[in-house]
Amino acid sequence: MNEDKRLPDSELEVMLELWRHDDAVRTSDILASLDNGWALATLKVLLGRLVERGYIECLRDGRLMSYKAIITEQSYCKRETDGLLRKYFKGSAKSLVAALAMDDTLTQKDLSEISDMLKAKEGE
Amino acid sequence: MNEDKRLPDSELEVMLELWRHDDAVRTSDILASLDNGWALATLKVLLGRLVERGYIECLRDGRLMSYKAIITEQSYCKRETDGLLRKYFKGSAKSLVAALAMDDTLTQKDLSEISDMLKAKEGE
DNA sequence: TTTTTATATTGACAAATGTAAACATAGATG
């Protein structure tokens, strides 16, 4: 059904907006939220392409329409994360985290917080 | 000079191969290593595009040529990682790591090892 | 009900990407 290829940037922008809502969103609201200079027609084309790809569905409400994500952010995000891991870190999450730590994107404090969180999860 | 846009998949494949070497690599060696079904001409076109983008340089050795990365894997990888962080984790590395931990891509053991590594770094 | 205003739909087109055939040529081989 849906492919595992990465979305083009413009379509991803639309998805990111849809993912901010649980319910379906009106075309005009999407356009307003994105607030990049897109013409309405541009957005509609992208929405159409996303429907074709099976990423979103289109709901009619009279003559207006709204759109709702089918592919979850979670799953797409995981695909992207795994891809990054595979490509640049030989698939090792540890390497990625180490890199983040080395360039101070991630602090010691962050790490210990996560560690605590993990312990809590184990204990559950 | 060079843009901060992501490379197309095909060109990235070539870069990933070049990054595996410190020195310049012969066209034929690249082709052999990639070992996807590309025609030589295909590879050459991609190499040409990468040269234009300023990602690699072309060295002549007689009539043969070899190519060498100019943009480092480090810098490109950082761009990509930051992009992922920004797009799916509100820029928070901690969120990313938490997600990795939650889906067991990252273990408690990994975390403590990284933590140790960090402490060592601080002490230096 | 006439006009205006949103929205939707379609067709178009340039640029980027993926992929290779065709042609040219310098070395290797017979």
Add this chain to the structure above:
DNA sequence: CATCTATGTTTACATTTGTCAATATAAAAA
């Protein structure tokens, strides 16, 4: 030397992506 072979170079073309203008229409406003 004549031919073969690997490599380089050029041109080409289908597809995908980015972006709209133009057009049609329903709903709202005058």
